Amino acid sequence: MINIKIDIQKNHVVLTPENDEEKAKVTALWKLLVDCVGDSRKLVPIGEYVPQKNDIGASFHIEGLEFGDSSFVEVRLEDDESVICKTCNKLLHLKAGNVIPICCGEMMTVVD
Ligand SMILES: [Zn+2]
Secondary structure (H helix, E strand, O other), X not given: OOOOEEEEEOOEEXXXXXXXXXXXXXXHHHHHHOXXXXXXXXXXXXXXXXXXXXXOOOEEEEEOOOOOOHHHOOOEOOOOEXXXXXXXXXXXXXXXXXXXXXXXXXXXXXXX
């Protein structure tokens, strides 16, 4: 269960993880935003956030993250699925809601 504490302090936002899973999430986000060679990336709000209308959460685009940079794209499974690495043929069985892992530098592929 992800339940990160979010504090808005004037012009900055503090995400405070409260368990290991949350720490891993914040670390992943941090790594996406901080580019050690170029400028740090920005979170840009996408669309609208109206909690009364839907419960899909607030979306942000990570500016500067190239599309196709698949090593950084996080995709969640909607159903229990098997995924395979096309490079080393490793097969994993994942549950709905799991993030498709990266293997051999590329996102693993869902097996039909
Ligand atoms: Zn692999």
